Amino acid sequence: AQSVTQLDSHVSVSEGTPVLLRCNYSSSYSPSLFWYVQHPNKGLQLLLKYTSAATLVKGINGFEAEFKKSETSFHLTKPSAHMSDAAEYFCVVTRGVGSGNTGKLIFGQGTTLQVKP
Amino acid sequence: KAGVTQTPRYLIKTRGQQVTLSCSPISGHRSVSWYQQTPGQGLQFLFEYFSETQRNKGNFPGRFSGRQFSNSRSEMNVSTLELGDSALYLCASSLGLAGPNEQFFGPGTRLTVL
Numbered sequence: 001a002q003s004v005t006q007l008d009s010h011v012s013v014s015e016g017t018p019v020l021l022r023c024n025y026s027s028s029y030s031p032s033l034f035w036y037v038q039h040p041n042k043g044l045q046l047l048l049k050y051t052s053a054a055t056l057v058k059g060i061n062g063f064e065a066e067f068k069k070s071e072t073s074f075h076l077t078k079p080s081a082h083m084s085d086a087a088e089y090f091c092v093v094t095r096g097v098g099s100g101n102t103g104k105l106i107f108g109q110g111t112t113l114q115v116k117p
Numbered sequence: 118k119a120g121v122t123q124t125p126r127y128l129i130k131t132r133g134q135q136v137t138l139s140c141s142p143i144s145g146h147r148s149v150s151w152y153q154q155t156p157g158q159g160l161q162f163l164f165e166y167f168s169e170t171q172r173n174k175g176n177f178p179g180r181f182s183g184r185q186f187s188n189s190r191s192e193m194n195v196s197t198l199e200l201g202d203s204a205l206y207l208c209a210s211s212l213g214l215a216g217p218n219e220q221f222f223g224p225g226t227r228l229t230v231l
Contacts, residue, residue, distance in 0.1 A: 032217035043121075044207065044222040051217050090160065094217050103150050103165030103213065104173045105220060110159060 002027045004093050006108035014116045019063075019078040021111045023091035026072065033074045034092040034105070035065060044090070050074065061085070086115045119143065121210050121223035129229045135196040138226045140208035142189050148172070148213025149191040150220060151183060154205040163206075166191050167213045195228075203230045 007022040025031060035047040048059025055067040065076045074091060091108040122141045130136050142149050150173075151163040165173040166185035183193040189210070195202055205225045211218035 034219075036222075043224045044209075046219055046221075049217070049219065103148050103167065103211070103218075103220075104162050104175070105150070105152075105160075105209075106162070107152075107160035 002029070002031065002093050002095070002106045004091050004106055004108035006089075006091050006111050008111050009109065010112045010114065012114040012116060013081045015083055016080050019076070019081045019085065019113065021076040021089050021091075021113065023074045023076065023108060024072050025074060025091070025093045027093055027095075029095045031093050032095065033065075033067060034094070035059065035063070035074075035076050036090045036092060036107075038088045038090065038110075040087070047076070047089075081113075081115045083115050083117065086113055088112050121208060121221050123206075123208055123223040123226050125226060126224065127227045127229075129231065130198050131231050132198055132200060134198050135194060136198060136228060137192055137194045138206055138208075138228075140191045140193075140210075140223060142191070142208075142210030143221055146210035146212055146221070147189055148211045148218065149185060149189065150209045150211075151191070151193050152207045152209065153177075154207060154225070155203075160207070163193065198230045200230050202228065204228060 003026045005024045033050045036044045048057045050057045050067045058064045088110045092105045124139045148167045150165040154160045162175040169185045180196045185191045207225045209220035209222045211220045
């Protein structure tokens with residue numbers, strides 16, 4: 001079985017300060033992990049993905065995440081928040097390479113990021 | 118390359134009716150997955166179709182069904198609508214190959230059940 005826990009439902013930062021969105025996962029299989037972002041009234045967009053290659057993954061718009069197997073975590077970070085980063089962020093787990101087909105994504109409950117001017 | 122399209126974008130139905138939603142994947146993508154998004158339950162997987170066959174299924178009642186056509190377009194159907202079926206329904210397409218494929222999401226269909 002697989003599950004994802006996003007530790008904060010809401011995070012508020014000031015523009016220009018670092019962003020940290022926390023995600024822990026549970027998986028019976030070797031996992032693949034993703035972060036998606038959803039802006040209001042828009043579809044989900046992939047930020048970055050971990051698929052068993054480098055544990056530090058760089059994504060779009062300056063975001064990155066580090067896969068830590070010992071901590072079962074996949075936290076999302078950005079050095080400096082921009083107003084346009086305000087959105088809902090979802091941590092997602094699915095079966096990893098060699099663990100069967102992966103058409104099923106398991107989503108966390110989401111973290112709303114607020115960026116204050 | 119055109120993205121994933123979903124029609125209609127908005128629907129209003131009454132309890133007991135049925136509804137069909139449509140999803141056109143990115144050209145060349147053979148897998149289509151469907152998700153339900155609600156404020157209370159978040160994003161939940163409904164089912165995945167690959168080459169016209171259901172390959173994965175979530176924990177939804179049999180009122181929720183789907184199909185995929187030879188051109189990879191997919192439809193989902195909800196029969197005997199309930200108030201709790203009000204949600205944003207998202208579809209996502211991917212190449213569907215072995216291993217974790219990036220899924221590309223459409224804008225969704227907002228279903229309101231009165």
